Amino acid sequence: MSNLAHLMQRMMFLTLIGCLSGNTNELTVFAAENNGISVIGVGKVEARPSVVELTGLIVGQGQLAGDAVTKFHGNRRRAEAAFKNLKIPGLEVVEDGMSLYSAMTASQMQAAMRGMAVNNTQAQELSVSESIKLRITGIEKLNTQELLETIVKIVDSGKDAGVIIGNKTQSIPGVYNPSAAKNTMATFKVINVQKLKEEAFQKAIADAKAQAEKLARLTGVKLGKVISINGESDSQNNSSGVYNPYIGRMISANNVTNSDEQATSLLKAIPISVAVRVTYAID
Amino acid sequence: MLNMGAHFKLIQLKLLWLQMLAWGTLFAPLCVTEPLSAQIFVGEARAVAADAAGNDGTSPHKMPGFSISVDEKKLNLLDDYERYVRHRMWEKALTTIKELSETKSTSPLLPTTEGFLVDAEDRIFMALISLPAEGREAFRLFFDGKARKQFEELPSQSEFKTPQAISDAKKIFSQFFLTSVGDDVADLLGNDAFERGEFTRAARYWRLILDHHPDTNLVEIDINVKYALALIRSRQSDQAASNIQVISQQFPGKKITLGGNSADPVVYLKSLIAQEPVKAAPSLNLADTVPRLISQPVKLQQPENKPRWKLTYLDKTASQAIVKSQTDYYGRGKSYLTFVPAMAVDEKRAYINFYGVCFALDLQSGKLVWRNAKFTDLGKHFSNYSFHRSSKLKQYHITVSGNTLLATLVPEKEMNQSRAAYRLVAYQADSGKTLWTAKVGTESFISKPLVEGNHIYVVSHAQNNKLIKLNSLSLKTGQKEWSIPLGSVVSGNSNNGMQIMPVPLLQKQGDSLFILTNNGALFEVSIPLKTINWVFRYPYKSNQTNTNYYYYAIKEETELHTNGQMIRDQNLLYFKEAGANEVYALDLSAKKVIWKRPVKVSAQIVGVDQKNVYIMSKELEAIDRKSRKLNWAVSLPVAAGGLSALIDPNDAWVFTSRGIFEISKTNGDIVNIYRGSDLTSLGGAIDLRNGLLICVSNQAVTAYPISTQQSKKDVGNKKIAPKNSNLLNN
Incomplete structure (x- = not known):
């Protein structure tokens, strides 16, 4: 019986994960099958071109x-x-x-x-x-x-x-x-992109932690230590603005992705966003 | 008998000699480096000369481009004569030159080796006087008796007046100048020419005596003084000064008798040079787009953007029609959008010829005084295919002389004829009343008319005929006075299959008329004699293939409506033809090319000062007059025709699509930009008159006042050549 209840509990948990992961805009989160709770935290900082x-x-x-x-x-x-x-x-x-x-x-x-x-x-x-x-x-x-x-x-x-x-x-x-x-x-360019990314990462980590805690609370488990972190920056792809092939070409030619600057043809705040995938252990 | 050993030694010795000979031959050039270097230099110099002449050994009458017929029989005889001279075959050479000078030529011109075609008699005379000393001896031996006999039959100096006597003397001169009577007859002719006021011709006779008769029986100092006098009277001050120096060195302290009084020739001649006024610029017709030197710096009055007046002549209908015609296959290749109409200015009014619609503006108020047709009517012609077939944007000329305004145009009634001829119409300048329309057969007038006194000089051609003629017409009636054929042009084809004729440019200097054909030939015509003095030929690259596809790029020279231009400074003439990519500097007295250099096809000469030749396209370039190097160039936002610049002592002024640019003549730096009030235009021509800077764009005429000090100094003709410089352009 206890085994059956455990199985039921596990299925409900997976269904819940499935529902949550379906709404990607609200919460991008899922639990690894055996390794605890994995969540993707997103951090975004907006900066005006200087x-x-x-x-x-x-x-x-x-x-x-x-x-x-x-x-x-x-x-x-x-x-x-x-x-x-x-x-x-x-x-x-x-x-x-x-x-x-x-x-x-x-x-x-x-x-x-x-x-x-x-x-x-x-x-x-x-x-x-x-x-x-x-x-x-x-x-x-x-x-x-x-x-x-x-x-x-x-x-x-x-x-x-x-x-x-x-x-x-x-x-x-x-x-x-x-x-x-x-x-x-x-x-128009934003400079000090690396520093802004750090801020964004902090926000992403905090976001990930909040999501994981929420999941743990919902499933009645206790959130453990961080097992793994996989961070990636998608700021370039997410930067808003009109697609301009010349700027794209210029960026790729100058290898701007690794530079400390980010360009746009529109004068408005540029979003610098990052995403981290964090896996927490279940105690 | 030699034994084997001796034979062996002999062979060894022979081999040694052979080796020495071979090594000697190999190293010999190293021991004579100087003569070889000299030869190389001479070779290079010849190459440069040939390059400068631009003929690459091709006879001028066989160069591609403008076609001039020559007497081939005489030319062959001349070649034979020069070959006999080279081979010192004097008897044959002298027989040939006799035949040459005695037979009549079927064509008035013969080619020289420097790219010129000159008067056939002059050419034969030049061949004669270039005989070496040995040949001259032979010449005297052959012809002295005959020449002396003919000379003795001439009347004496006091009776030497009749045309027959002068003609006989000229015959003796041309045939027997190298004989012992050559100097005497040249002196007679020199005296006669001087008395008749033909000072250049007189100077030439006396110069020939000095150059070719060192053993003359005439008094040498007299000939020298007469030569210097003729130079002074013909306003060749520099050459006169150097001749005076020769007199002071060769005949120190010697006196001559002048009017019964003994005088020091050096003092006397120097006093004459001081009295002789600096050659004044001829009356300048300001309708052209060429700038002249301005004696005072130009300064625009403030506020910079406020004009004295502005008149927009391009009305909405015409503007829309022009824009629409650009998408039309037949209109597109002509660049109507960038067309800046020709302007003429006199003391009271500015006159414009806009596709045949001529109008006058009051210079002080900018008000329209009169017009010969409505601007709105142009719109309907622009939508007509026939209009595009016959419209040739470079043939709408305008010029003013006194109260007569001359314009070349297609009259409104004929605008829709597909093969309409360009008429020469005279209007009253103050009222616009039509005075006459020139009728010279079916001639179409292609050049800008040049007015001198009561005569109009203009180049025309019969419809569908490539032969161009110089005409002299009466200013009063428009009737033809005389005409001379110049030669046949290589015409192009427009994208609608119409013949595109080159538009020659005319300039008058004294008795000579210069004609730049824009087709590979430059003419000097003697107006009193109504003959061609000489023609300078250079290759003209014509592109007769029909490449006018719809999507073909409009060339920069079409966009800027580049014209050919020539500017003369004393004996130097700078010119660049429309469609050509070279600027020439020509020494007119020596009849040789000083230099030539490549430039953009779209570039047009816009001015010359003491240091530079200025050429303009989408940049203004300053080319050094001596070294032909580019001193500086500045990119400018030039976007339309009417290429022109005003050259003041410090700066050059150009009207561009972004305003009036003041450019330093030192290094091409932009000193100032005056945006002005014609902000939506593409820029265009600039001129200066009565204290007004007049700018003609593709849509308006705007006048800006210049500083009061300047305008007071520039009353009358605003463009004054500096002292000691006969810098002319017209």
Whole structure:
């Protein structure tokens, strides 16, 4: 009888676990069959971006290599001076790599795509270009209007100085160019993500403990020690905002997942969330 | 008899000699490095010269592009003559040159090795005077008697007035200049040319005596003084100064008799140089988009964004029609959206030619004075296929002279004809009343008309004919006075199958008219003689394949409506053709290319100062006039046609889609940006008149006042060439 009662009790317990695990939004919890109670605790911290970043491209092009270099140096010097003259607190210009290439013109590209002869390939211009990042820190101190004015100042002076601001790339006629359709000018970033994650983990652990205690109370068992913890951060996937393939590409290219920053194209609080799976023993 | 050992030794010796010879040959070049280096240098220099000439050994009349016929028979004879001279076959050479100078040419031009086509007689004369000393001796031996006899038959200096006598003297000069009477006849002709006011020609005769008759029986100091005088009178001050220096060194303290009085030639000539005024700029028609040098720095009055006036000429109907036409296959490739109309300005008004709708604005108030058609009517033409077939955006010209306004356009009644010709119409500048429409057969006028006195010079072609002609018309009646054929162009095809003719550019300098064909040829035409002085040819890369697919990218040169341009500074001419990717610097006196360099096809020359040639596309570039290196370049938000810049002593001013940019001429830095009030436009042309900075965009004309000090100084013609610089553009 005692065995039967024990079996019944066990079945009821498993049914309860099944019900609870079905409602994943409320409680993500289940008990391991033999190893105690396992729960998944979620911790979430929201942080307002403190950095705004704009990408820029300085280009010098010429049929003579010397011309391309002269133009590049001139454009670079003027761009640097233009941004410096803005005297925006916290603005820094970060070099992001230089490249040298000889590219086809739009007409030549179009001809090549159509399987036609590409003329004047000898007259292709040499391009010297450098990507730069225009980074303003401490934007959390500014209100939206002030921030907008600051960004517009940078965009304007960049355009005046001949810097290509944003992610816009050269269009090939007849080919859809998503960057031309929507040219994202600014990326907002939260910094100190690791510190924020620590806070989130604390919250996740507390959440897990609360869930486990609740289960123990419901099932009439006593919660024991923590047997195992499996923590994972899903903040990147959970960060809200419009999906932007360019930011995604940029993030993957720069391996941002391991960095201390997190980006979004929208100026709003970014959620940093983590999840931990904790297994408690049953005493 | 030698024994075996002796034979062996002999063979060894021979081998040793052979080895020495081989090693010697191998190391010989190392011992004569200097001569070899010199040869290499000469070779490089030749390569550079050939490269600069741009002909790669191709005769100028055979280069791709503009077609000019030459007398092939004469050309072959000339080749034979030069070959005989190279081989010192004097008898054959002299027989050939005699035949050359005596037979009449079927074509007025013959090519030179420097990419020029010159007057056939001049070319033969040049071949004659380039004979080496041995050849000259032979020449005198052959022709001295005949020349002397003919010279003696000429009337004396006092009677040397009749056209027949001058013609005979010219014949002796061209055929027998190298004989002992060549200097005498050249002196006669020099005196005659000087008396008739043809100072450049007179200087040439006397210069030839000095260069080719060192043993002349004429008084050498007299020839030198006459030469210097002719140079001064023809305003070639630099050359005159160097000639005065030669006189002071070669004839120190010598006196000459002038008007019965003894005078020191050096003092006298120097005083004449001081008296001779600096050559003034000719009357400038400001309708073009080319800037001139401005003597004073420009300063915009504050508040910077407030214009004196603004007139938006692009009405809603036309604007919508233009936008719509961009999606039309036939309209898309023409970049109507970025078209900035041509403007002409005089003291009272600004005149615009917008697709044939001509209108005048009052300079002080900006009010519309008159217009020849309604702006709203343009909208309906834009939706018409025939309009797109016949519209050629570079052929809408406008120019003003006195109270006559000239415009090239398709009259409104003919706008819907698919093969409409571009007419030259004269209006009264103050009222807009039509004075006349030029009727020169079925000619279509392609160049901007150039007005000088009572004459209009304009280039035209018959419909469906590639031969272009220079016409002189009466300003009063529009009747044709004379015309000369220039040659045949290589025309392109538009995406609707219509012929696209190049648009030549005309500039007048003294008696000469320069014509840049924008098709691979530059002409100098003598207006009094109505003949072509010379033609400079360079390869013109024409693309006649029809690549105008709908999705094809609109090229930057189409978007910016790039025109060809030439600017002359004394004997140097800088030019770049539309559609070409090279800028040329040409020495007009030496008839040779100083340099050429690649630039963007979309770039247009917009100015020249003492240091730089300025070219503009989506960037403003400063190219060093001496070294042809790029001194600096600055990227600008240029988005429309009307490429132009004002060049003041410190800065260059450009009207862009983001306002008026003031750019330092030192390093290309942006000194200031004046956003202005035409904020929604794509930018365009900039000009300065009566204290107003006039900006013409793709939708409006806006005038901004410049500082009072500047405007007072710039009353009248605002663009003044600096002293000692004959910097002209038109």
